[in-house]
Amino acid sequence: MAADDGARPVRPDMAAVPDAVFRLDAEGRFTSVNAAAERLLEHRADELLGRRARDVFPAAVDTLAAERYQQVFADGRAREFDYFYEPRSRWFEIRMVPDPLGIGVYFRDVDSSQQADAERDAELRRLTSVLEALPSATVLLDQDRRILTANRAWTEVRSQSGLSGGVVGSDYLAAIRPGLAPADAETIAAGIRGVLEAPSGTAPAPFEHEYSRSTPTTTGWFRVQAARVERSPRIVVTHTDITERVRGEQALAWRARHDDLTGLPNRGTLLDLTAEALAAGSGADGAGAALIVLDLDGFKTINDSLGHGIGDQLLRQVGHRLAGALRPGDAVGRLGSDQFVALAHGCHASDAADLAFRLQGTFTRPFPASGISVPLSASVGVAVAQPGARDPHELLSDADAAMFAAKSMGRDRVRLFSPGLREAARWRLEVATRLRDEAIDQLVVYYQPVVRLDTGAVEGVEALVRWQHPERGLLGPDTFLAVAEETGQIIPITRWLLRETTRRAAAWAAEGLPLRMSVNISARHFSAETLVRDVRLALRESGLAPDQLVLELTETSIAEDPTRAEDQLTVLRRAGVRVAIDDFGTGWSSLAQLFSLPIGTLKIDRSLLIAAEQVTGGEGGAVLAAIVALTRTLGIRSVAEGVETVDHLRMVREAGCDMVQGWLLAHPMPGDDLPDWVRRVHEAGGDACAIAAARTPVPSAP
Known part of the structure; x- marks a missing residue:
C-alpha cells in the first residue's frame, strides 16, 4: 500500500544517482533490467524481460505504483514518490521517467531512513504530548536552536506578550529577544549555547535564569530553564511565570523598609x-x-x-x-x-x-x-x-x-x-537597664504616717518607694519611677511593693500596731490586667486583712482607661480592699467619671492647699470645705496631703477633712523606725496633730 499519495517533481540531481533501473514498454513489459534492479526485485533479468510487471508482481496492481505509471503515460511527466511494498514490508523511493520507448523506472531501498524518520516523528509526538502536560510555556529546540514543537502554554505566552515569532521552525533566541533587557538576552543565549555545545555522551547541567519582560501595559517576571533531552541533541526550554512570587517578594521588601500604617x-x-x-x-x-x-x-x-x-x-x-x-x-x-x-x-x-x-x-x-x-x-x-x-x-x-x-x-x-541632655538620656538608659536587672533588690520602702484630724491618732501609713543606689545613694521616686513607667518595669516594682508592704503591715498588726497600708498603683497595672491577681496573692501570702490595704490611684491614671480601671477596682473593692484617689486636683477627669468608681478615700493634693490659701488670702476654708462636703455627700473620706505648716493644718481642720499627712506631722521614714515614732506619739498624749502644732515646722524632707 502507498504511504505517499502525491506525485513529486523529479529532482534534476537524481539522474546522476546510481540506482536500480528497469524499463517498461507501453504494455508494461520489462525491456531492460540492471544488476542493482535484479537484487532489489529479487528476480534475474531473464525471469523478467518480456513479462508484464503486473504478472510478476501482482501485489503492485491497483497501488500507488500502478497509478503513477498510468499518470506518466498519460501526461508524459516524470513522477517521484515513496512506495511501501507490502509483500516485503519495505519502503522504496521510486522515480518514473518517460522516454520514447516507454518508461524508465529508477528505485532504491529507503526502508532504514523511513524507519528512522518514523522513529523521530514518533519521538517528537511523544515529547509534544509531554510538553502539553506541562503547565509552563515550553518549547523543544533542535541543535540549531530552532523550535521543533511547543505546547499550548507557549502559544498563550506568545499571544499575551505580543511576540510575532516563536512558531515551529523559527529561531528561538530571535523569538524571545523582543522585550528583554540586553543583559538578559545575552545570558539566555549563552546558557542555551552551553547546554547545546556540551560534549556528546555527557549530561550537561541544566541552565536556569530569571528575567523580566516588559510590554506596553505591564512587566512580568519569568524563570527560564533549559535541559538537554537524554541521548539527543535536542533541548527542552521551559518558561515559568514567577510574576506573583516576585511581586510578593517586592511587597515584602517594601514592607520591611516602610511603616504599614x-x-x-x-x-x-x-x-x-x-x-x-x-x-x-x-x-x-x-x-x-x-x-x-x-x-x-x-x-x-x-x-x-x-x-x-x-x-x-x-x-x-x-x-x-x-x-x-x-x-x-x-x-x-x-x-x-x-x-x-x-x-x-x-x-x-x-x-x-x-x-x-x-x-x-x-x-x-x-x-x-x-x-x-x-x-x-x-x-x-x-x-x-x-x-x-x-x-x-x-x-x-x-x-x-x-x-x-x-x-x-x-x-x-x-x-x-545640648550635651547635658545626653547625660540625662544615659541616666534614663541606666535606670531602665538596672530596673530590669538587680535594682529591684536595691529598692527600699519609706512610710509616711496618715493621721486622723479629730483625734490625732495614727490611722495608717503611705508606702513610698526609694532606690538605694550603690553609687548615688538614696534616690527619690522622681529620679526613676517615670522611666519605670515608660519601660513597663513599674509593674514588677509594684508587685514587689505589694508583697513587701502587706508583709510589713501584717507584722506590725501582729505586734499590736494595726496600721492601714496605702500603696500607689500605676495605670500600667490596669492595662496589664494583673492587678487583681497581684493584690490577692500579696494578701494571701502576708495574711493581711483586705480592709487594711488601700490602693492609691491618680486621676490621670484612671482617666487613661476608666472602664478597665472600674472593672478591676470593683472586683477588689468587693473583696474588701479599699481604694483612694491620690493627688486630687492635679488631673482633668470629670467628677462624674471619678465618683462612678468604688472610691473610699479622696486625697487632696498640696497644690490645692496653696491655691486656696492664695485665692482667699489665708482663708482657704471655703474652697476646701466645698470639696470635703462633696466627698461626705458621696460617703467618701478625705485626706489632706502636703501639710507643711501650722496654717495648713488649721485650714484643713476648719474645712472638715477627716485625715492629714505631711512633713509638719512626720517625714517618710524607714519601716524599722515607724514603731518607735508611734510609741513616742503615744507617750506624748497620742495626738500627733497637737504635737506637730506645738513645735516648729519641719524643714524640707530628704
Whole structure:
C-alpha cells in the first residue's frame, strides 16, 4: 500500500544517482533490467524481460505504483514518490521517467531512513504530548536552536506578550529577544549555547535564569530553564511565570523598609538614610544632617477614648502633613507608636530649628477623622550632626533626648539638643537597664504616717518607694519611677511593693500596731490586667486583712482607661480592699467619671492647699470645705496631703477633712523606725496633730 499519495517533481540531481533501473514498454513489459534492479526485485533479468510487471508482481496492481505509471503515460511527466511494498514490508523511493520507448523506472531501498524518520516523528509526538502536560510555556529546540514543537502554554505566552515569532521552525533566541533587557538576552543565549555545545555522551547541567519582560501595559517576571533531552541533541526550554512570587517578594521588601500604617519609611530605613547622610559629611559651610523627632502629646488617651480606628486615621494624616512640610531631598518616617522622625540635609542648628517649628506648625489645624475634629500637638526634639559624626543611632539618641526634654517642659514644645541632655538620656538608659536587672533588690520602702484630724491618732501609713543606689545613694521616686513607667518595669516594682508592704503591715498588726497600708498603683497595672491577681496573692501570702490595704490611684491614671480601671477596682473593692484617689486636683477627669468608681478615700493634693490659701488670702476654708462636703455627700473620706505648716493644718481642720499627712506631722521614714515614732506619739498624749502644732515646722524632707 502507498504511504505517499502525491506525485513529486523529479529532482534534476537524481539522474546522476546510481540506482536500480528497469524499463517498461507501453504494455508494461520489462525491456531492460540492471544488476542493482535484479537484487532489489529479487528476480534475474531473464525471469523478467518480456513479462508484464503486473504478472510478476501482482501485489503492485491497483497501488500507488500502478497509478503513477498510468499518470506518466498519460501526461508524459516524470513522477517521484515513496512506495511501501507490502509483500516485503519495505519502503522504496521510486522515480518514473518517460522516454520514447516507454518508461524508465529508477528505485532504491529507503526502508532504514523511513524507519528512522518514523522513529523521530514518533519521538517528537511523544515529547509534544509531554510538553502539553506541562503547565509552563515550553518549547523543544533542535541543535540549531530552532523550535521543533511547543505546547499550548507557549502559544498563550506568545499571544499575551505580543511576540510575532516563536512558531515551529523559527529561531528561538530571535523569538524571545523582543522585550528583554540586553543583559538578559545575552545570558539566555549563552546558557542555551552551553547546554547545546556540551560534549556528546555527557549530561550537561541544566541552565536556569530569571528575567523580566516588559510590554506596553505591564512587566512580568519569568524563570527560564533549559535541559538537554537524554541521548539527543535536542533541548527542552521551559518558561515559568514567577510574576506573583516576585511581586510578593517586592511587597515584602517594601514592607520591611516602610511603616504599614502610614507608608512612610520605618525606623530601619531612616537610620540607613541617616547613615548615608552622615557618610557624605558636612558641606563646605559646615552644614550637615539633622534629625527631628516628634512625639504626639497625650495620643494614648486619644487613641483609647476614640478608638484605634480613628487613631490610625490621625497617624496617617500626621504623616501626610509632615511629609508635605519638608524641603526637597529631606525625608520623614515613623519610628513607631506615635513618634515620627524627619531627616534634614545640609542644616545648621538654626536651619534645623526653623524646620522643627515648621513641622510643629502642621499641628495648628485640628485633624478631621470620622466626622469629628481632633486637636493634636507634638513635643519636638532636634539634633544636628557634628563634623565627623558617623553613627546614626547616636544622632537619633540625641534627638530623642531633646524630645524627652521638650516633653518634660510641657506639651507642644521644641527643644534643641545640648550635651547635658545626653547625660540625662544615659541616666534614663541606666535606670531602665538596672530596673530590669538587680535594682529591684536595691529598692527600699519609706512610710509616711496618715493621721486622723479629730483625734490625732495614727490611722495608717503611705508606702513610698526609694532606690538605694550603690553609687548615688538614696534616690527619690522622681529620679526613676517615670522611666519605670515608660519601660513597663513599674509593674514588677509594684508587685514587689505589694508583697513587701502587706508583709510589713501584717507584722506590725501582729505586734499590736494595726496600721492601714496605702500603696500607689500605676495605670500600667490596669492595662496589664494583673492587678487583681497581684493584690490577692500579696494578701494571701502576708495574711493581711483586705480592709487594711488601700490602693492609691491618680486621676490621670484612671482617666487613661476608666472602664478597665472600674472593672478591676470593683472586683477588689468587693473583696474588701479599699481604694483612694491620690493627688486630687492635679488631673482633668470629670467628677462624674471619678465618683462612678468604688472610691473610699479622696486625697487632696498640696497644690490645692496653696491655691486656696492664695485665692482667699489665708482663708482657704471655703474652697476646701466645698470639696470635703462633696466627698461626705458621696460617703467618701478625705485626706489632706502636703501639710507643711501650722496654717495648713488649721485650714484643713476648719474645712472638715477627716485625715492629714505631711512633713509638719512626720517625714517618710524607714519601716524599722515607724514603731518607735508611734510609741513616742503615744507617750506624748497620742495626738500627733497637737504635737506637730506645738513645735516648729519641719524643714524640707530628704
